[in-house]
Amino acid sequence: MNMKLLAVAGGKGPADVVIENGKIVNVYTGEIYDGGVAIVDDRIAAVGDVEYCKGASTQVVDAGGMFITPGFIDAHVHPESSDLSIRSFAEAVLKHGTTTIMTDLHEIGVVSGLEGIEAIIEENEITDLNMFFVVPSHVPFSPLLETSGGVFNAEIIKKALEREDAVGISEVVGHYILAGFPDLLDSIDAVKKPGLVAAGHLPDMKGPALNACLAAGVNNDHEALDGPEIVERLRGGCYAMLRESSAARTLADQVKYVVESGVDTTFASIVSDDLHCIDLAHTGHMDHHIKVALEAGLPFIKAIQMVTVNAARSFHMGRTIGGLAPGKRADINLVAGDTAETFEVKATWSAGKKVAENGESLVHYPVAEHKPCVLNTCTLLNPITPDSFKMAAPEGAKKVKVKCMDTLPWIPITQPREVELDVVDGYVQCDVSQDVLYIAQVERYGKNGNIGKAFMGGFHLQSGAIASTVGHDNHNIIVMGTNFEDMAVAVNHLVDIQGGQCFVENGEVVKDIPYPVCGLLSDLSCEELAAEKEELNAALAERGCIIPITCMFLSFICLAALPTLAITDHGFINVLTMQIEDPILGVAE
């Protein structure tokens, strides 16, 4: 018990900090009224009339009539999607008023297992970002269709749940519940005790299918596509997360529908899920999402509730975070306005420490000394040469029919396209004129040397090869190119630098970005990495590529659960049948 906190709250001593002359945004009562906040150590001692907490030693901050809100909570985010190491990520989001995240660090788990996740959590400990751990509910995501580095089974999950910061299990896949995966159902049972939750991953779940998932015990979901799906989840007692991710911008439409329907929004929160570092650098985090929600017609108080108290309650964490009240963690934002045009976070305290002011970070965290388990994660079982990527045609064929997969330009969902391709020296050739490129995924954990191969369209890259060690949900090396030689150089270069992204043309590395941590994360700052990514994207755009965030799209092409086709180290996946297919359909000539 913090006796100093009790003394100050009770009027028997001076607070460390008093923020006065603000407008309290009370997310519990939905009121906004004049007042201030008194802070002792990392906690709030008093809210409203805090004059009595001022003493000679108190630092007094004039809020200048601005709104005082709780720090923002992102209740479903994968920091790895920013490609930033956790300390750079923390610095970047704190600046935008985010003080708490709930995360599974799933991508780290895919590469380095629980040990890797624990290393990253430890790296975060010196930062001011409050992080709760939602244990991955299964790694690999598609055990029969991909190779991963780390593994999460029911036994490891139960061990992870013993951690003090563990608040539940994450990404419980609706289809796996419906299929009755015993390990997953076991893990859900393990989080049925008070204080833990099962966070869902329920795309396309409606009616009876959704009912089954909720009946199994899923407590929240971030995969509702539109407003009606949000309301259906709310009606089902499920915390519904309105999502604005770099790859799925659905918040505005969802808000409009929710507002029009007039339902209670207590069970609704706003999350970012996957946030690209360029978005984070240029548009922000939850502060940006609030503006989107306000623009779409959500009342100010409800928008703030959705990123504070509602988010906290979706993980049963309302006792310690999510509101301005005595005893709560002193996570506080000063906010300039209550409209989409005027809303801006002007200052942020996390656990009582001022971490940002006027858009500038007041903290800078040193680059972590990464643990060995998250370094040097790229191991090839066999050498990679241009031959590694060749696909043999049926004997004697001069031309073959091929099923190429095309990405849509605005969302990395793939569709089949039948094309005819030439055969040279017995191998099927790509055809840039038809926008058919080679794509492959190379297993990188030294486990089996798998290489899956297929044909890709939709990017319109005219020359060279792009490769990345980021590929959901297995993070093997994804490589796409116009020729085998550049593809081999690109893959070998990424292994040389132990992870990252690179573009190779005519055998030369045109641009690379090293990701030393698990092959997923850079130690650069958000602004620095965004600049690097923009340079890489520009190089690709110069070569005709029409997908602006090329590598993020590529990373989803490996996702064996995202319709309708995918490439993993196991091969060319038909997501709908969960079968591996031969992209070569037959002889054309």
Add this chain to the structure above:
Amino acid sequence: MNMKLLAVAGGKGPADVVIENGKIVNVYTGEIYDGGVAIVDDRIAAVGDVEYCKGASTQVVDAGGMFITPGFIDAHVHPESSDLSIRSFAEAVLKHGTTTIMTDLHEIGVVSGLEGIEAIIEENEITDLNMFFVVPSHVPFSPLLETSGGVFNAEIIKKALEREDAVGISEVVGHYILAGFPDLLDSIDAVKKPGLVAAGHLPDMKGPALNACLAAGVNNDHEALDGPEIVERLRGGCYAMLRESSAARTLADQVKYVVESGVDTTFASIVSDDLHCIDLAHTGHMDHHIKVALEAGLPFIKAIQMVTVNAARSFHMGRTIGGLAPGKRADINLVAGDTAETFEVKATWSAGKKVAENGESLVHYPVAEHKPCVLNTCTLLNPITPDSFKMAAPEGAKKVKVKCMDTLPWIPITQPREVELDVVDGYVQCDVSQDVLYIAQVERYGKNGNIGKAFMGGFHLQSGAIASTVGHDNHNIIVMGTNFEDMAVAVNHLVDIQGGQCFVENGEVVKDIPYPVCGLLSDLSCEELAAEKEELNAALAERGCIIPITCMFLSFICLAALPTLAITDHGFINVLTMQIEDPILGVAE
């Protein structure tokens, strides 16, 4: 995992029960819409459109257009205040639509400790009442001022918290937080992990004092006296419980203020705290409270939220109870109307079992075979005779000045009155003509043989003696009478029958009610016990007593924490100074 539940929810099998043709009261979205509920075993499989859950084996219930609400939750109740054994209590409240209670069984703990509470919880297991255990935060309530049978210290509390049904600690006294009681602060720290809460007892706490209690970690409170105190708690992020108890009817005023203030009511619930069996028999439980709230202007949907989802969330139990949704416990009420005049629970299911219909219970639980630890709890260290109650006057005095305590007629709060009393044979005499009676509390755990003695007014009893083994918060034998002989007979009779209440006149037991369980609880049904209590009260009223629920008032006269005076086995207590006083102030003549 209940695979049958998943199958039915998912549309792959028939539900056990389908309630159709109702109006769903959706406490999550605040909507009311046409639909039904499908039940499998003890759980809800689907809500709304449940046609798909019907099969040949499904029992179909026509709701006849009535409202379908979740079962009601009383998030703060002491079942012992009904004087009913837990099975009789369960039967009585289920009939009124209450399917879950949060309780500390504090009174049982006072007499028989944790072992006794665990015995009562076990007795309840065969009933259909869902009971969560909120561990008493301290027993005895006033360690220096009373003797109790059981003890709860930090060590026992931590042991109790390991129980699966333990959801926190109860009745955390605000004044003890302010005084910094180390054991209590330790226990609060023990419930700071997710899934546990510290339930407060914060009468009179406002401003800095309230802030200190909330800063310490108190999460909910049922002691707000009026509307402003409710709103102050809500603003502080504290779950505020609007109370309608047999001894404190504050709900209507609180509701009016809350409605007028327009605050969010998500953090507000309605509780009964202490419910007398006569009230329970004649007016009901949460169903009655809902009518009071509707009458006071609370919208129907908000009233239902306050006795369901809000109550569940005040103990972080929202994942399993408090709403109609797939996976939730199948606690369901059919309700006739949505106004104070038309509201009536017409049928109740608890965990999928129909337990009441049209005001009649469909269940009858056998009287429990009580465990030895809750039986034979009355042991006198010394024999009780008329002399035991005599108070010696100062030597030679013929008349003395005495501080008599008077109860107010509507609430058992006491006030001092100075009177002059005769002395006979060296002992101070009561004076019925001045409404000054003898009152005493006799220690009944065989520990020290204490007898506290004082003078009582306000009841206006003209003859005989009333005694009871129910006396907050120590449950020693409280006895009040017009003469020493009847008092001795009454106390000895209660010891003979091992607990209960009796009225004695001229050495004869006029009426007694045995309470075999801890000297607190009867095994009669609610209606039977209410009839017995009415008979006892009538006997007292015939002898001039003007307090209708005499024994309940007497039980609070022993409460060393209730202003301004009290009697315990330690003596005559000045509650404001926490000192034992001599009721004899001096010689008058």
